[in-house]
Amino acid sequence: MLNEKIQEIRNKSEVYYLNTAAMSLSPPCVEKAVTKYYKERERRGPNFSEYWNKADILRELLGEKLHCSAKEIMFTQSTSMGINLVAGMIPFEPGDNVVITDIEFPSNVYPWMNLKNRGVATRFAKNKNGALGLEEIQKLCDNHTKAVSISWVQATNGYIANLKEIGSFCRERNLFRC
Incomplete structure (x- = not known):
């Protein structure tokens, strides 16, 4: 059943919309799907097995598009929540550090700065005219760097x-990539 549903969705569309955070407008197809979901839930009540099945289907489809395993995909309420979860799960020790950039959105700054009470330093790679080169990140990484967290856009x-x-640099250094 799961594989049939994945194939059915795969055949319907070549366009995939990934939410662009709290400031974006939802496309009409997303609004329509959410409205349909809530109307159905109001009519029949919550159906957790159907919800989890759809989440599994979505993980499979995203895994194909992102070239990763469905097991590597986790859904959270927001990017902020996801970054906080990651920052809390990395096994930091006093003296460790994480490298971010000096133009990150606050959601990718404060979770790392909050690790200061655990003895973890946050290092800021400096942008040059709004651009961020790998060299700036490399300069800040040492044997105590556990993670690099940078927004794609x-x-x-x-x-x-x-x-x-x-990512290649981080893999070579065995760093968490966030």
């Missing part, structure tokens, strides 16, 4: 980070 100016390059 910066909210302040729309800069698109080269995640492939940054």
Whole structure:
């Protein structure tokens, strides 16, 4: 049943919309789907097994598009919640550090700065005219760096980070990539 449902959805569309955070408008198809979901829930009550089944289908489809396993995909209420969960699960020790950029959205700053009470430093890679190069991140990483957290697209100016390059560097150093 699950595989049939995935194939049915796969055949319907080549366009996939990923929410662009709290400031974006939802496309009409998303609004329609959410309205349909709530009307059905109001009519029949909550159906948890159907909800989890749909979540599994979505994980499979996203895994294909993002070239990862469905098991690597987690849904949270917001990006802020997701970053807080990640910051709390990394096994930091006093003296460790995390590298972020100096133009990150607050949701990707405060969770890391809050680790100060656990002895973890937050280091800020400096942008150059709004752009962020790998060199700036590399300069700040040492043997105590546990994670690099950078937005793919910066909210302040729309800069698109080269995640492939940054991810390769992090994999070589065995760092968490957030």
